[in-house]
Amino acid sequence: MKTSKGTCRFPLPGNNAKQPPMKDDDLVQKANQIAAFFAPYPEDEAVKGVANHLAMFWDPRMRKQLLAIAAKAKGLDPLVRRALDDPAVAVR
């Protein structure tokens, strides 16, 4: 993990946690709710809005899990799918 003073002496939270922190369905539901808020915006802006929201407010382990399940997750809002391609969402 990079910080302004170099490499953090702590490992990334949850890096060595064995299990995911949330149920897949709950994660999809929460992500879809975010998409529903941004839906009235022009699509590119909406995608950016969802991506920024995930990056700013979701703990890395939740983002990681969402990224991992996205491909096979049923009912995931297309805005979320597109947002997941944004590098901001990736766990650095």
Place this chain on the structure above:
Amino acid sequence: MTVTREKDFGTPARTGDTSVTLQVDGHEVRVPVGTSVMRAAEEAGIAIPKLCSTDKLEPFGSCRLCLVEIEGQKGTPSSCTTPVREGMIVETQTEKLRRLRRGVMELYISDHPLDCLTCSANGDCELQDAAGEVGLREVRYGYEGTYHPGTEVDASNPYFQYDPTKCIVCSRCVRACAEVQGTFALTIGARGFESKVTAGMDEDFMSSECVSCGACVQACPTATLMEKSIVEMGQPTRVVETTCAYCGVGCSFRAELQGDEVVRMVPSKEGGANAGHSCVKGRFAWGYATHKDRVTSPLIRERITDDWREVSWDEAIDFTVKWFKDIRARHGTGALGAVTSSRCTNEEVWVIQKMVRAAFGNNNVDTCARVCHSPTGYGLKQTFGTSAGTQDFRSVEYADAVMVIGANPTDAHPVFASRMKKRLREGAELIVVDPRRIDLVETPHVRAAHHLQLRPGTNVAVINALAHVVVTEGLVDEAFVASRCEGESFERWKAFISQPMNAPEELEKASGVPASEIRAAARLYAGAGNAAIYYGLGVTEHSQGSTMVMGLANLAMATGNLGRDGVGVNPLRGQNNVQGSCDMGSFPHELPGYRHVSDDGVRASFEADWGVDLLAEPGLRIPNMFAAALDGSFKGFFIQGEDFAQSDPDIQNVEAALRAMDCVVVQDLFLNETAKYAHVFLPGASFLEKDGTFINAERRINRVRPVMKPVAGLSEWETVARIAQGLGYDMVYESAAEIMDEIARLTPTFAGVSFEKLDREGSVQWPCNDAAPHGTPIMHVDRFVRGKGQFMLTQYVPTDERTNRKFPLLLTTGRILTQYNVGTQTRRTQNEVWLDEDVLEIHPHDAEVRGIADGALVLLASRKGDISLHAKITDRVPQGVVYTTFHFPQTGTNVVTTELSDWATNCPEYKVTAVQVALTNRRSDWQDAHEDEQRDVPLPLAGE
């Protein structure tokens, strides 16, 4: 020596730009126009004897003790009712006046018992003082006045008594109840010698509509209305100025003491938030602080099924550190986290978020604002640029229209409600948006112009419909929008909100509010001149909580209702320090001062000061912590003064999460519900033991001063600092003041704050810095914190929680005046006489079709769980909606609520749960199990 009273100027201060100069007893004095002669004299240091006047009430002119002579004016006018004039020459001490005053006093005393030495007011009686001042030496009419025969002491109120024999019928109590509190519970009954103060319809105080605010007791110049604590203990001998620890109004109090023992709490006239008023909680319900249930020694246990073991502080801290280190080694840094409490001081909260960031090494710190006002933080930051209400409380005095949304101020923010009611009585218009008919809709001399009785969960539909009317009927304040807001965001919003889907006629289908009412309310709000929004958890605790907050901000910006007195968007914050705990960075994504953890510059300033690297990634929020606990990646939890196992939604899920943890540390006053799942219990300090600051809903930083040492021997911040040290981070402070210095050093909006300044100025409202050294009562005056205001699109999205045949009713929750939240404190006071159980309000029609009679035991079931409680049939709630409170753990209201939450902040949707209600003859399984557990809980050994 008894303590001195606060100086009483006799009549209220007047403000205004024009002043007049007059002479009082040869002294020149200059005061604003409209000031009374009495007040002018007091300002010149000249006291005029008085009985019926006091500076919290408008003058009444009934006692005739305050007579003066005025050059060129006939007779002896009463100084309290005579306004000053330019060049007036006043004499307050002449032989004629002395004679007249003695005559008046003689009449009073002839009708008053002369048991002064054994009277509870001895040493604090204005009648005694006045008799002394006028030099009363004899009473020509004898002392055999009948003292209002046939009257007995009314001791029905648990906190104060009424002894009519001592009444001088000055009617200060009557006027205090009307003018200050706005309840109008008292009248003067009968006439002449028979006249006496009467509560309600000649009832006792408890049976009347009295809400026990204490204003009449404070106004009473004699022992007629008197705190029972004074009757029992006698007069106080010292005073400490401090702040109430209940709600977000943040009333200032004088804690009046004998040694370390509180004998009475009196609201302070200098209090910026309360200006001398109080409610039953702060005024009277402080007994919990010394309740026998207080745990005063640290407790530990290996497993939550073990008995607690009382240990030393060293052992408890070592035990905690060992566990936390072990968890970190086995499960990684991210497995630890903490939650701060909005009941604690800023200084106590600051050290916890610092411990998490610097010693745990992550951002897993959250606060109970998560479950109340986190959407306020998000919504106001997006639109205005900062997470706080825009006004001071005083501002309501300039409002022409007030819109109260999802808040019940007379119960939850009583002292502010009194201030608001005063303005409403003066003629400001009121719009109430609430599914339930709260008291404010119709209260003495106040009636809402519109009550928009919406279906729970449809706030955004209502706010969009209101905004639609503003935009499509040409009610936008174009000049304000053009100069103060982002043009592009406005144009986009205008196009969005004008769409037919946002028209009141369309949204009526969802909200149930007639379009005509919406249109009328929108016109009223937009055309009032100064229109102010006040809102509560009925706005935030929804799936669309954050959207709704942005909707409120949009409406205020579009109508230009920001940046001056009488307007604004004002969250009525729940807890005493919820504003502060948010300001102090108890968020997994924000450092203190609402700055995102990914901001390199901000992080660098903290890293330089704290000497550690900080993580740039957000941590877990409370609901994520529970989810992570259940899935095994979150194992060690420090919980400051928070009772998740009662307060959070879907309790059974919370309980399972807490059970799954390796080490739960609870810091609290009492072994609360959450402590059942704890391995370490660290005794906390009550507000009477705390040294620090609270920040109220108007961003006011108030001092909390200790009246006694921490009963457990260690302050909360010291405990936390020692745990941090054990974990290898060097955290050392000498005092709470030093912590505030660090807060000021690292948080730009607090740069000018110090204990020294607060002690000098009383209180300041942040931002307080070089640009605003005395604080900022009103925000966004010339520009928004973010520069230009940003309109956000707020599409109405119905909640996933839906009614159906099985769960046809909607449950919404709230709280009442005399109990506070989960009741940990108020349940340990005599406030129990007003309510000792949670009841379910149900509409007569819904009750009838279910065969439910008033008071019947009913089962309240949702998709999540069920509980039993007693029904109260009332048309306060509309058909299809039921309502209850969550003050009593045995009820388990939150067994029923769901895990749904706000899209942006995860604030739980407490306000909407689909339920069914049916008659029952037994408690629910959860309630049975809860009671069994209650019996099994090993009691603490501490102090008993």
